[in-house]
Amino acid sequence: MIAAKAEHRTPATPEGAEAAPAGQVVDLMAALEESVAKAKASRGETTDGKHATVHEMP
Numbered sequence: 001m002i003a004a005k006a007e008h009r010t011p012a013t014p015e016g017a018e019a020a021p022a023g024q025v026v027d028l029m030a031a032l033e034e035s036v037a038k039a040k041a042s043r044g045e046t047t048d049g050k051h052a053t054v055h056e057m058p
Contacts, residue, residue, distance in 0.1 A: 004011040045052075 001011040
């Protein structure tokens with residue numbers, strides 16, 4: 001394989017070797033937004049764009 005790469009050739013595929021099956025593509029940003037929305041909903045927070053209420057610490 002190294003010799004083939006050094007000579008700018010495509011290395012030979014070993015016999016019996018198969019290409020790995022393609023995995024599922026995940027939209028990470030959509031997954032993050034969904035996770036944040038679920039977390040906020042479980043805490044009773046609203047997602048109406050209003051800011052949180054700040055309280056003085058004792």
